[in-house]
Amino acid sequence: MKVIGVKNILSPAIAGLMMCGGVAVAMAQDxxxxxxxxxxxxxxxxxxxxxxxxxxxxxxxxxxxxxxxxxxxxxxxxxxxxxxxxxxxxxxxxxxxxxxxxxxxxx
Structure with missing residues (x-):
């Protein structure tokens, strides 16, 4: 069984949130x-x-x-x-x- 660390879960989640935030900013400036x-x-x-x-x-x-x-x-x-x-x-x-x-x- 492979143990997944918190870093491995949070990093992609944070990256996804940052991308969504960037999209929102881009949409506001369209x-x-x-x-x-x-x-x-x-x-x-x-x-x-x-x-x-x-x-x-x-x-x-x-x-x-x-x-x-x-x-x-x-x-x-x-x-x-x-x-x-x-x-x-x-x-x-x-x-x-x-x-x-x-x-x-x-x-």
């Missing part, structure tokens, strides 16, 4: 915004500025979800931008409508 859209977004935010808010207890990271208490805004009269936005700590934060997940942060 949003690609075309340069034309970037320009439209930046110009829109300059023309129609919002007051900056702070969201205590929420880390601003791609993939994080904004709470329902945070009011997000649509890009009115801009047909090719499907995201919504809010200004948090003087940074423009793009979120997916419905899920409220952060997809892009502009400094």
């Amino acid at each position: 949003v690609i915004i075309a340069p034309e859209q970037e320009t439209v977004i930046r110009e829109y935010v300059k023309k129609k500025p919002l007051a900056s808010i702070s969201v205590p207890g929420v880390e601003l990271n791609i993939g994080s979800t904004l709470p329902e208490t945070v009011e997000v805004h649509r890009f009115e009269e801009v047909s090719d931008v499907t995201y919504e936005y809010v200004i948090v700590d003087n940074r423009t934060v793009l979120v997916e409508p419905g899920t409220r997940k952060i997809v892009k942060i502009y400094d």
Whole structure:
């Protein structure tokens, strides 16, 4: 009978978890915004500025979800931008409508 050590069991398990974590991070960063859209977004935010808010207890990271208490805004009269936005700590934060997940942060 062969004895299997704890190291032999944990190493593959840890490697598997790390790979899953890497996939989750990659999925959170999959949003690609075309340069034309970037320009439209930046110009829109300059023309129609919002007051900056702070969201205590929420880390601003791609993939994080904004709470329902945070009011997000649509890009009115801009047909090719499907995201919504809010200004948090003087940074423009793009979120997916419905899920409220952060997809892009502009400094």
